[in-house]
Every structure is written in structure tokens, then in C-alpha cells.
Amino acid sequence: MRRAHILPVLLLMAGCAPQPGKPLPASVGATPADKPGSGSKMSAGDARAITAYHDKVRADVGVGPLKWSPVLAAHAQEWADHLAATTCRMAHRTQHKYGENLFQGTAGYYTAVDAAKGWETEKKDYHGGVLTESDWHPAGHYTQMIWRDTTALGCGEAICNKTLIVACNYDPPGNYIGRRPY
Numbered sequence: 001m002r003r004a005h006i007l008p009v010l011l012l013m014a015g016c017a018p019q020p021g022k023p024l025p026a027s028v029g030a031t032p033a034d035k036p037g038s039g040s041k042m043s044a045g046d047a048r049a050i051t052a053y054h055d056k057v058r059a060d061v062g063v064g065p066l067k068w069s070p071v072l073a074a075h076a077q078e079w080a081d082h083l084a085a086t087t088c089r090m091a092h093r094t095q096h097k098y099g100e101n102l103f104q105g106t107a108g109y110y111t112a113v114d115a116a117k118g119w120e121t122e123k124k125d126y127h128g129g130v131l132t133e134s135d136w137h138p139a140g141h142y143t144q145m146i147w148r149d150t151t152a153l154g155c156g157e158a159i160c161n162k163t164l165i166v167a168c169n170y171d172p173p174g175n176y177i178g179r180r181p182y
Contacts, residue, residue, distance in 0.1 A: 072154025147174025
């Protein structure tokens with residue numbers, strides 16, 4: 001008798017960002033201390049964990065911590081739900097209001113923090129200095145995570161066909177060609 005083997009699936013999409021625009025309202029970075037997961041379906045524990053992981057990665061390069069934003073989390077949740085309800089595949093928004101990182105992996109095997117860990121693995125592909133067309137794409141998730149000017153983070157998650165989709169939004173966005181992440 002043959003047994004079917006289910007292998008975990010992991011997909012990442014490079015982070016993208018809009019051109020600089022007007023700043024968000026002050027409420028974007030505001031988070032009630034007792035509800036860090038507010039704004040999305042992500043549990044409060046997962047919201048704290050993914051924020052803490054981002055902060056660890058940022059501290060490694062001397063960049064300050066992020067604040068959880070319910071506004072960004074709701075925006076990310078809306079997109080994760082859209083992807084789950086339509087194609088069940090990763091695709092960036094065509095209108096880039098915030099920086100965005102996407103992740104897709106086997107539900108129950110991967111978590112939201114695994115998304116951030118996956119994005120961090122691109123550190124090996126970033127060789128310092130200003131971003132160029134040639135070095136941005138392989139390291140775009142990582143450079144969005146560590147972008148010095150980014151101060152707020154919000155993430156959402158959805159499940160489609162046993163696949164976890166994680167979307168995170170960043171404000172102000174990063175990944176501008178010709179600029180240094182930190």
C-alpha cells in the first residue's frame with residue numbers, strides 16, 4: 001500500500017511599496033496595549049510574536065522597533081481574505097498604499113512568525129548600500145522589514161485550501177530604488 005506524502009509548501013513574494021505620499025493619520029501606529037492583534041483575524045499572541053520578530057531583525061541592523069497598527073492590520077486582513085476568496089494565490093495589490101510582504105505556506109505547519117522568518121532569510125541576498133534594480137527583488141521582503149523610516153506594522157491572515165496566507169503592511173513603506181534601507 002502506498003502512502004501519500006504531504007510536503008509543506010512555502011511561497012514568498014517580494015515586498016513592494018508605493019512612492020512617497022502623504023503620511024497616515026496618527027492613529028495608524030496607535031495600539032491599545034491589551035489588543036495588539038486588533039484589526040485582523042490574527043490572534044493577539046501571533047500579532048505580538050510577528051511584531052517582536054520584526055523588531056529583532058530590525059535591532060540586528062540598529063533600526064528601532066515597530067508599532068502594531070490596527071489600521072494596517074485591517075488593510076492586510078482585507079487583502080489576505082481577498083486572496084483566499086479568489087485565486088488562493090499570492091498577488092500584490094495593484095494600488096500600493098503601503099509597503100507589503102506576502103507569504104503562503106501549508107496551514108498547520110507554518111505560522112505568521114514563520115512568514116517573518118522566511119522574509120528574513122533574504123538577508124543573505126542584500127549586500128548593503130542603496131537599493132538597485134538588480135538587488136531589490138531578491139531581498140525585497142527583508143529590506144522592507146528593516147526599512148529605517150518604517151514605524152508601523154499590521155498583518156492579517158487567511159486560510160484557503162489548507163494554505164495559510166499572511167499579508168503584512170508597512171508604513172511608511174520602504175524599498176525605494178536609490179535609497180539605503182538603514
